[in-house]
Amino acid sequence: MHPPSAFLCAAVLLLLPTATLVAEPAPSPTGLPNILIILADDQGWGDLSISGNTNLQTPRIDSLGRDGAWFDRFFVCPVCSPTRAEFLTGRYHLRGGVRGVSTGEERLDPSERTIAQAFLEAGYATGAFGKWHNGLQHPFHPNARGFQEYYGFCSGHWGDYFSPPLDHNGETVQGHGFLTDDLTDHALQFMERHRRGPFFCYVPFNTPHSPMQVPEEYWKRFADKELAMRHRDPEKEDVPKTRAALAMVENIDWNVGRLLDKLDTLGLADNTIVLYFSDNGPNSARWNDDMKGQKGSVDEGGVRSPLLIRWPGHIAPGTRLPQIAGAIDLLPTLTDLAGIPTGPTKPLDGRSLKPLLEGGTKADWKDRSLITHWAKKFSLRTQQYRLDNTGALFDMVADPGQRNDVAPTHAALVTRLQTELDDFRKDVAPILAAGPRPFTVGYAPLTPLPARDGEPHGGIQRSANAPNCSFFTHWTGAADDRITWDVEVGKAGNYEAVLHYTCAPADVGSTIELASRAGRTEAKITEAHDPPLRGAENDRVPRKGESLVKEFKPISLGRLPLAAGRDTLTMRALTVPGKGVVDVRMLELRQVE
Numbered sequence: 001m002h003p004p005s006a007f008l009c010a011a012v013l014l015l016l017p018t019a020t021l022v023a024e025p026a027p028s029p030t031g032l033p034n035i036l037i038i039l040a041d042d043q044g045w046g047d048l049s050i051s052g053n054t055n056l057q058t059p060r061i062d063s064l065g066r067d068g069a070w071f072d073r074f075f076v077c078p079v080c081s082p083t084r085a086e087f088l089t090g091r092y093h094l095r096g097g098v099r100g101v102s103t104g105e106e107r108l109d110p111s112e113r114t115i116a117q118a119f120l121e122a123g124y125a126t127g128a129f130g131k132w133h134n135g136l137q138h139p140f141h142p143n144a145r146g147f148q149e150y151y152g153f154c155s156g157h158w159g160d161y162f163s164p165p166l167d168h169n170g171e172t173v174q175g176h177g178f179l180t181d182d183l184t185d186h187a188l189q190f191m192e193r194h195r196r197g198p199f200f201c202y203v204p205f206n207t208p209h210s211p212m213q214v215p216e217e218y219w220k221r222f223a224d225k226e227l228a229m230r231h232r233d234p235e236k237e238d239v240p241k242t243r244a245a246l247a248m249v250e251n252i253d254w255n256v257g258r259l260l261d262k263l264d265t266l267g268l269a270d271n272t273i274v275l276y277f278s279d280n281g282p283n284s285a286r287w288n289d290d291m292k293g294q295k296g297s298v299d300e301g302g303v304r305s306p307l308l309i310r311w312p313g314h315i316a317p318g319t320r321l322p323q324i325a326g327a328i329d330l331l332p333t334l335t336d337l338a339g340i341p342t343g344p345t346k347p348l349d350g351r352s353l354k355p356l357l358e359g360g361t362k363a364d365w366k367d368r369s370l371i372t373h374w375a376k377k378f379s380l381r382t383q384q385y386r387l388d389n390t391g392a393l394f395d396m397v398a399d400p401g402q403r404n405d406v407a408p409t410h411a412a413l414v415t416r417l418q419t420e421l422d423d424f425r426k427d428v429a430p431i432l433a434a435g436p437r438p439f440t441v442g443y444a445p446l447t448p449l450p451a452r453d454g455e456p457h458g459g460i461q462r463s464a465n466a467p468n469c470s471f472f473t474h475w476t477g478a479a480d481d482r483i484t485w486d487v488e489v490g491k492a493g494n495y496e497a498v499l500h501y502t503c504a505p506a507d508v509g510s511t512i513e514l515a516s517r518a519g520r521t522e523a524k525i526t527e528a529h530d531p532p533l534r535g536a537e538n539d540r541v542p543r544k545g546e547s548l549v550k551e552f553k554p555i556s557l558g559r560l561p562l563a564a565g566r567d568t569l570t571m572r573a574l575t576v577p578g579k580g581v582v583d584v585r586m587l588e589l590r591q592v593e
Helices: 010-015 059-067 080-089 115-121 179-193 216-222 239-265 327-338 354-362 411-433
Strands: 034-040 069-075 125-131 149-153 165-168 171-174 199-204 272-278 304-310 319-326 370-374 377-381 385-387 393-395 439-441 446-450 455-457 482-489 493-502 511-516 519-524 553-562 565-575 583-592
Touching: 034 080, 034 239, 034 327, 059 239, 059 272, 059 304, 080 115, 080 327, 115 125, 115 199, 115 327, 125 179, 149 179, 179 199, 179 239, 216 239, 239 272, 272 327, 319 327, 319 354, 327 354, 370 411, 377 411, 385 411, 393 411, 439 446, 493 511, 511 553, 553 583, 565 583
Parallel strands: 034 199, 034 272, 069 319, 125 149, 125 199, 439 482
Antiparallel strands: 069 304, 149 165, 165 171, 272 304, 370 377, 377 385, 385 393, 446 583, 455 482, 482 565, 493 553, 493 583, 511 519, 511 565, 519 553
């Protein structure tokens, strides 16, 4: 067992109850049910023992399906941020402007109404604890999207899962211990504080997304484990990565158990809807019940996720539902189950699953289609068929592995489904064709502009190909070396500019300028700060895409005047006494009077 988190910021300490809690029925005085949503990151449908995988044991996650409902055909997106956007809005991700996973394309349009806003307006306490991945700067930050409390990270992944720097309501704090455990600690504290309810608690875990890191007690179960169940093409499977992923899932299971036990301790289990799903297919080739595709694919294996829902007294134990459903259905389903309005919202693509949850397989349910998109590839799923991106048609009942194209013998059906898919393509074409959107500054007192949201020029490089947790390096001070951020300033005025840097002792003394169209400021690097890279020492298998990390030091560059509207912030070196300038993790802009 891991010890409980020892790190609490002062604001949280003030809110924690001091009395010992006893189990007692504690329904919300309003009669509204609590909501607990748990989202895994890069866990495949097959990464649970309830799915038939004997390589691991997930008894606490499985219990949600045993004690509630299990959707047999639940579909999400091929990658992280699109699924999160669809869960948050009940709408296909492209409608909300989410086109990618980094460089600003992961941001959910502020005009989209979220599930958290609906529950907040209905009187719920709302909190999110984990990976956000739908925007960092306000008004994209979770605190601006209906979540009163947020603790986690807003990018797609982080480079080290042990005590990393995290975001707590817009300010940087230091995490404590293994990240998945730490996120759970804060979710437990939130539920305890709001035990009189109602609360809406969203826990989007960061695992089993790479880097493949997990505490020793879980890794030792799998380090030398023989895997009885393998990928459908065993030669494609990276067995050490599979072992690490399964160890990470068993850690998730332990943390799910902690959340469920807390509900029991607080006497809230009967009045809480608990929902568990994942954001895409598995992040490596491993057992997934012969499905074709994995993360990043618009085929079945890339988009099929577990969906387990428990609500004692309302959802019959052991309910197994074959009807297709998707992430777009979760907003209308949860608001319907709770009996609260969705509020003024744009037309939803999802539909409430309440009739299925209450009526089981006998519910009156009209057949439908679900559309998947990623990287300009589209796929369409009906209850029986999948039309893939090439126009091939597969009977998913007779051929769940998508091995036999039946399009030649189903011409009329292919035409009908292709027309539906083409109509959707035309509808979202302007969104896909839209140019880059600037990063917003001045919509909150503090605006972070990390390296992932900037652009390097000249010889400056990212520390890794994946921008998410990268920093800028190889800044030599050559004439064309510069870093730029494309921004939209919401509030004109003066901003204190703080640079988070590292610098070798031999390179101390560079003068750095930061300029906008309204003015400039500069500062000299007077202190060396050259910590080692870290992260690899915790990897169970070598990383392939994520940047290593290090501790960066803040230095004020002075006050920068900003005019309202579109601008380009440019950072360059005016003097370079050594062989290099600095490495850059982030620029922060704080409004000053």
